[in-house]
Amino acid sequence: MPSxxxxxxxxxxxxxxxxxPCTLVIFxxxxxxxxxxxxxxxxxxxxxxxxxxxxxxIGFARREKTSEQFRKELEESTRKFSRTPLNDxxxxxxxxxxxxxxxxxxxxxxxxxxxxxxxxxxQNRGTGSNRLYYLAVAPDQFPVILSHxxxxxxxxxxxxxxxxxxxxxxxxxxxxxxxxxxxxxxEVFPECDTYRxxxxxxxxxxQNIMVMRFANSIFESLWDSNHISHVQITAVEPxxxxxxxxxxxxxxxxxxMIQNHLLQLLTLTAMEPPTSLSADAIRDEKVKxxxxxxxxxxxxxxxxxxxxxxxxxLIDGQPVPGYREAEGVPxxxxxxTFVALQVNIDNWRWAxxxxxxxxxxxxxxGGTEIAITFKSVPPVLFNSSGEGLDxxxxxxxxxxxxxxxxxxxAKMPGSSLRIEPxxxxxHYGTSFGKATxxxxxxxxxxxxxxDATLFARRDEVEEAxxxxxxxxxxxxxxxxxLAFHTAGSWGPAQAADLAARHGVTWxxx
Amino acid sequence: xxxxxxxxxxIGGIEKALGKLWEESGESKxxxxxxxxxxxxxxxxxxxxxxxxxxxxxxxxxxRAILIEADLKAEGSSAEAWIxxxxxxxxxxxxxxxxxxxxxxxAGMAAHSLQSVVFSHLDSDLPLVLWWQADFHLPVNAKLWxxxxxxxxxxxxWKNPKEQFGLIRQIxxxxxxxxxxxxxxxxxxxxxxxxxxxxFDIPGNLSELQLLRRLEIDYAHGxxxxxxxxxxxxxDRLGWSLSNPSANxxxxxxxxxxxxxxxxxAEGSSISRMKLASENAExxxxxxxxxxxxxxxxxxxxxxxxxxxxxxxxxxxxxxxLAELSRGGRHPLYxxxxxxxxxxxx
Numbered sequence: 001m002p003s004x005x006x007x008x009x010x011x012x013x014x015x016x017x018x019x020x021p022c023t024l025v026i027f028x029x030x031x032x033x034x035x036x037x038x039x040x041x042x043x044x045x046x047x048x049x050x051x052x053x054x055x056x057x058i059g060f061a062r063r064e065k066t067s068e069q070f071r072k073e074l075e076e077s078t079r080k081f082s083r084t085p086l087n088d089x090x091x092x093x094x095x096x097x098x099x100x101x102x103x104x105x106x107x108x109x110x111x112x113x114x115x116x117x118x119x120x121x122x123q124n125r126g127t128g129s130n131r132l133y134y135l136a137v138a139p140d141q142f143p144v145i146l147s148h149x150x151x152x153x154x155x156x157x158x159x160x161x162x163x164x165x166x167x168x169x170x171x172x173x174x175x176x177x178x179x180x181x182x183x184x185x186x187e188v189f190p191e192c193d194t195y196r197x198x199x200x201x202x203x204x205x206x207q208n209i210m211v212m213r214f215a216n217s218i219f220e221s222l223w224d225s226n227h228i229s230h231v232q233i234t235a236v237e238p239x240x241x242x243x244x245x246x247x248x249x250x251x252x253x254x255x256x257m258i259q260n261h262l263l264q265l266l267t268l269t270a271m272e273p274p275t276s277l278s279a280d281a282i283r284d285e286k287v288k289x290x291x292x293x294x295x296x297x298x299x300x301x302x303x304x305x306x307x308x309x310x311x312x313x314l315i316d317g318q319p320v321p322g323y324r325e326a327e328g329v330p331x332x333x334x335x336x337t338f339v340a341l342q343v344n345i346d347n348w349r350w351a352x353x354x355x356x357x358x359x360x361x362x363x364x365x366g367g368t369e370i371a372i373t374f375k376s377v378p379p380v381l382f383n384s385s386g387e388g389l390d391x392x393x394x395x396x397x398x399x400x401x402x403x404x405x406x407x408x409x410a411k412m413p414g415s416s417l418r419i420e421p422x423x424x425x426x427h428y429g430t431s432f433g434k435a436t437x438x439x440x441x442x443x444x445x446x447x448x449x450x451d452a453t454l455f456a457r458r459d460e461v462e463e464a465x466x467x468x469x470x471x472x473x474x475x476x477x478x479x480x481x482l483a484f485h486t487a488g489s490w491g492p493a494q495a496a497d498l499a500a501r502h503g504v505t506w507x508x509x
Numbered sequence: 510x511x512x513x514x515x516x517x518x519x520i521g522g523i524e525k526a527l528g529k530l531w532e533e534s535g536e537s538k539x540x541x542x543x544x545x546x547x548x549x550x551x552x553x554x555x556x557x558x559x560x561x562x563x564x565x566x567x568x569x570x571x572x573r574a575i576l577i578e579a580d581l582k583a584e585g586s587s588a589e590a591w592i593x594x595x596x597x598x599x600x601x602x603x604x605x606x607x608x609x610x611x612x613x614x615x616a617g618m619a620a621h622s623l624q625s626v627v628f629s630h631l632d633s634d635l636p637l638v639l640w641w642q643a644d645f646h647l648p649v650n651a652k653l654w655x656x657x658x659x660x661x662x663x664x665x666x667w668k669n670p671k672e673q674f675g676l677i678r679q680i681x682x683x684x685x686x687x688x689x690x691x692x693x694x695x696x697x698x699x700x701x702x703x704x705x706x707x708x709f710d711i712p713g714n715l716s717e718l719q720l721l722r723r724l725e726i727d728y729a730h731g732x733x734x735x736x737x738x739x740x741x742x743x744x745d746r747l748g749w750s751l752s753n754p755s756a757n758x759x760x761x762x763x764x765x766x767x768x769x770x771x772x773x774x775a776e777g778s779s780i781s782r783m784k785l786a787s788e789n790a791e792x793x794x795x796x797x798x799x800x801x802x803x804x805x806x807x808x809x810x811x812x813x814x815x816x817x818x819x820x821x822x823x824x825x826x827x828x829x830x831l832a833e834l835s836r837g838g839r840h841p842l843y844x845x846x847x848x849x850x851x852x853x854x855x
Contacts, residue, residue: 021711
């Protein structure tokens with residue numbers, strides 16, 4: 001006989017934790033993120049029946065508008081951005097759970113009325129006093145929102161209920177600010193109820209890194225310095241700053257991409273097998289990788305890191321302006337739009353294996369991938385000619401065209417012995433034709449279910465900042481190392497030199 | 510036969526002919542395969558119907574399709590084969606992704622030799638999903654079933670469910686059996702089960718679940734087995750035991766209370782309406798004719814009234830098959846559901 005506290009009808013229906021009834025409050029509800037990502041993701045979840053029953057969504061923002069207007073705007077944007085077509089009947093039902101709450105973030109009264117609305121939802125819709133707060137606002141708004149949530153009692157819970165907060169990146173701009181931010185959050189929400197979102201972790205292919213490594217026996221046995229020559233992690237795009245100049249110029253590629261997304265991919269690639277699949281077991285191993293990163297400070301930074309900025313050039317045959325010519329960017333900006341760095345992980349598994357990380361804007365094409373290059377075979381037999389055989393390369397493509405490929409050597413047909421590289425290629429889109437869920441769908445559902453596996457823990461964020469801070473500090477001491485490259489090129493010569501010092505060339509994407 | 514299921518090939522030359530087909534198709538086509546999907550049918554014309562199905566799912570589930578039309582009663586022995594590809598444009602580069610298909614028409618002795626004639630043409634190392642569109646026969650062929658990773662069938666079409674479920678049990682119970690049983694009828698009931706489960710995710714509703722006294726299920730003509738599977742699932746989940754196996758049966762709950770069940774044929778989808786009632790509350794599940802949605806409502810004393818919509822895929826074979834192929838995994842509750850209403854299958 002099943003326990004009366006557990007819904008016995010749930011068993012066998014899904015193999016994931018069931019999200020619990022709750023009220024989701026989105027701060028910054030009129031912003032781009034809400035319209036492009038959050039509401040379309042929630043709608044798709046609703047269509048699949050994956051949302052908890054009685055979910056109430058309250059959009060909290062400063063602009064004057066009615067709930068009706070808000071829902072109408074959301075309908076338009078969801079129609080545009082949803083991965084599945086909008087079903088009018090279903091939308092009407094879903095939208096009935098959305099309420100707009102107009103208030104400045106810094107006025108206590110707005111939170112008092114928010115509490116009243118949430119209590120009403122508990123009474124009328126059975127949301128069980130569970131609260132999920134989504135801070136879809138700039139980080140400078142975090143303190144005021146968090147302090148009001150605490151002062152108004154909205155972060156405290158009654159027995160059997162929970163209050164969680166989802167924090168969007170950037171989590172600070174350096175270690176100090178990240179620690180400050182984390183302290184602010186932790187004064188209001190315990191770490192176990194804090195969900196720091198990094199949407200890269202919600203991508204299917206990022207999740208598949210662990211599956212590939214630990215659900216296949218052939219890879220993990222080769223996954224170390226005995227067999228791997230080097231690793232390249234790349235995330236590049238042809239886009240420029242596109243309206244984000246204000247944020248981007250104070251951030252740069254290092255803070256915008258490497259501190260979070262690319263170091264997260266690095267940890268998934270380099271981590272040891274976790275003791276279990278629990279959130280903390282996995283995050284424990286990821287943190288160990290960050291702690292094992294050899295710090296880059298002072299002169300080492302200029303030996304191991306290349307920063308650059310794009311100048312005017314051509315993308316897809318069309319002229320594009322240089323970074324300093326973009327609207328909102330100072331003419332003398334030294335913000336990097338390209339970073340290439342070589343890092344070492346000083347642990348037993350990875351000693352001596354260089355990891356190359358590269359991110360850039362205005363590249364000839366876009367894509368994110370992890371390329372693991374294996375060591376060459378010994379210089380005997382087929383590799384004795386001195387020309388050298390191509391190494392085996394395992395590529396995990398995160399986006400686009402998600403998939404995995406393996407390069408290996410094969411004999412060309414014919415009477416003479418000629419060996420050429422061939423590629424075994426697995427494409428998600430080819431084998432699994434159906435559209436994969438958006439990262440935000442998975443992440444929102446996980447937060448409602450209390451599964452923090454795909455969210456960054458405080459120590460992960462801070463360790464990543466500690467590593468990046470060393471580089472940023474060195475950069476402040478001089479700026480003559482800033483290189484320039486033409487938009488539409490693959491980066492400056494210094495980046496090629498950095499790789500060449502290890503006998504490596506950057507991969508063509 | 511007016512329908513031509515592809516290029517005719519000698520059975521011994523299928524692989525070679527497939528290779529040639531790929532060579533001639535140029536580099537714009539990519540072969541993809543996740544599974545071997547074999548579909549077995551004993552009715553004339555099945556190759557055409559099943560080709561329609563494989564063509565419609567190949568874009569979402571790459572496979573090597575093997576269609577078999579068997580005439581067990583024919584005299585002598587004959588075997589014919591055809592090959593073809595189902596291709597779909599994929600991505601902006603203009604390339605297409607293709608699934609291979611091999612069709613077999615077998616008669617007499619050849620139709621009794623599936624392992625040797627057909628299963629020698631599997632794509633090695635990929636799982637074998639066998640969709641059995643005929644009745645299961647005695648004696649159970651252990652050698653055949655041990656090849657199969659997933660066995661698909663549809664209990665809705667069975668004229669004698671009691672006998673067929675018995676044979677399914679025998680297949681599942683074979684020594685070293687690893688076959689996963691996948692009743693498409695069970696998959697058909699999934700949206701209703703999901704919608705029902707969601708009602709009781711609300712804590713206030715959950716406490717009523719153990720207090721149910723009445724259950725009503727409206728099912729479409731020919732879908733009584735779907736309704737019985739749903740009933741069996743509820744009975745198993747809630748610890749009910751069958752006390753009166755009649756057309757409208759009665760169960761006893763774990764405390765010995767009677768739960769009355771009314772099964773009624775009605776217009777609409779396979780499961781168009783359900784009502785679950787306790788002394789204090791009523792829970793409804795409704796699917797309007799032609800609708801893609803289940804609407805659930807809850808109302809009663811001491812519970813918050815609520816209403817919800819859940820997408821319910823169209824009940825076409827293609828949709829159900831795709832859902833089943835995408836879902837994967839075992840169905841541990843299926844056998845329990847079947848057993849819970851065993852006396853009602855006659």
